[in-house]
Amino acid sequence: MIRRRQTLALALATTAAPSLVRAQGSAAWRPTRPIRLIVPFAPGGSNDIVGRIVGDAAGQILGQSIVIESRAGAGSVIGTEVAARAPADGYTLLINSAHATVPAIVARVPYDAINDFVGIAIAGFSPHVLVASPQLPITTAQELVALLKANPGRYNLATAGIGSGVHVAAELFRSVAGIQAELVHYRGGGPSVAALMANESQFGTPTMASSLGQIRGGSIRALAVASAERSPALPNVPSAPEAGLPRFIFEEFFPILAPKGTPPEVVAALSTAFQTAINQSADKMNEMAGVRPRAGYETPAKVMDLVREGVEQYTAILRAAGVQPE
CATH class of the missing domain: 3.40.190.150 (Bordetella uptake gene, domain 1)
Known part of the structure; x- marks a missing residue:
C-alpha cells in the first residue's frame, strides 16, 4: 500500500x-x-x-x-x-x-x-537516525540517554562537520534528551559513520543514506528514526515517539x-x-x-x-x- x-x-x-x-x-x-x-x-x-x-x-x-x-x-x-x-x-x-x-x-x-x-x-x-556503536552496553534510545546522563561528557557524538545537517540533528538530540556529550566534527557523513563503526565516537545522528548499509549489516546499532512514523527502509527501528523522544523529529x-x-x-x-x-x-x-x-x-x-x-x-x-x- x-x-x-x-x-x-x-x-x-x-x-x-x-x-x-x-x-x-x-x-x-x-x-x-x-x-x-x-x-x-x-x-x-x-x-x-x-x-x-x-x-x-x-x-x-x-x-x-x-x-x-x-x-x-x-x-x-x-x-x-x-x-x-x-x-x-x-x-x-x-x-x-x-x-x-x-x-x-x-x-x-x-x-x-x-x-x-x-x-x-x-x-x-530522509530522516536522520539515532545510532550507537555496538560496543556500548545499550540497546534502546532510553538506555542510551540514561547512560549519557550518568556519564556527562564522557562519550563522543559524531557529526558530519560544523554546519552539516548531522550537526543540527546532534544539537537537537542533545537539547531534547538533556544530555552532555563531546561533539566530534568529521569531514562528511561517510567518515562520521566510519568513526562510529570503529568506536572512535560512540553515538551519532547520521543521515539514513550514509548509515543504512552499516545499520543493516550490524556494524552500528539503530535506536530510533528521527521521524513521527517508522521508515519503510528500516521497518524494525522505532520512530522517535516510540523510542521516547517525541521531539526528536528531523529530516x-x-x-x-x-x-x-x-x-x-x-x-x-x-x-x-x-x-x-x-x-x-x-x-x-x-x-x-x-x-x-x-x-x-x-x-x-x-x-x-x-x-x-x-x-x-x-x-x-x-x-x-x-x-x-x-
Whole structure:
C-alpha cells in the first residue's frame, strides 16, 4: 500500500510540471559536454550516494555524463562556494543537504545561500537516525540517554562537520534528551559513520543514506528514526515517539542548485531532466538510501522556498538549543 501511494504521488508530481516540459521543448537547450555535480562532502555520505543515483539517470536523459566532484571541507562551505562562483552556464550544479543549515550555524558564510543560487529540483527527503556503536552496553534510545546522563561528557557524538545537517540533528538530540556529550566534527557523513563503526565516537545522528548499509549489516546499532512514523527502509527501528523522544523529529532534504544567473531555458531543461530522473530513481533511492521524493517542489521557486524555510527552521532549532553561530 505504501509503495502504491508513493507511485501515485510521483505520477502526480510528474504531471504537475507541464510548464517545465513545455519550457524545455521550446528552449531546446542540450548540454554539449559533461556536467559536474559538486558534492561538498567526502565520498560515502548521503549527498554522494543520492547525487550518483540521480545524476546517472539525469545524465542519460540529457545525453551527457554528470560527473560527481567531491569538494569536502568546512561543513560543505568550501564546495558550495565553488558552485556559487562557477560560470552560470548549466555545467556546474550543487547537491547539498546542509545548504539550509549552514547559515544557521556558521557565522561568516562567503556566499548567500538563497540569493546566489537558483533551484533545479529536490531529490528527496530522509530522516536522520539515532545510532550507537555496538560496543556500548545499550540497546534502546532510553538506555542510551540514561547512560549519557550518568556519564556527562564522557562519550563522543559524531557529526558530519560544523554546519552539516548531522550537526543540527546532534544539537537537537542533545537539547531534547538533556544530555552532555563531546561533539566530534568529521569531514562528511561517510567518515562520521566510519568513526562510529570503529568506536572512535560512540553515538551519532547520521543521515539514513550514509548509515543504512552499516545499520543493516550490524556494524552500528539503530535506536530510533528521527521521524513521527517508522521508515519503510528500516521497518524494525522505532520512530522517535516510540523510542521516547517525541521531539526528536528531523529530516534532511537534498536540493539540487545552479549558480544565480543561469539562463531560464537552461534551468528549465535541467529541472525537467532531474525531475524525471528523480521519479525514475525513486525505488532505488529508497532502497539504497532511505530517501523518498515528495510532490510539491517541481519549480525553481518552490525549491528555493524550501531552502528559505529550512534556514528559518534550523535557526530556530539551534537557538532553542542555545547554539550560536561559530
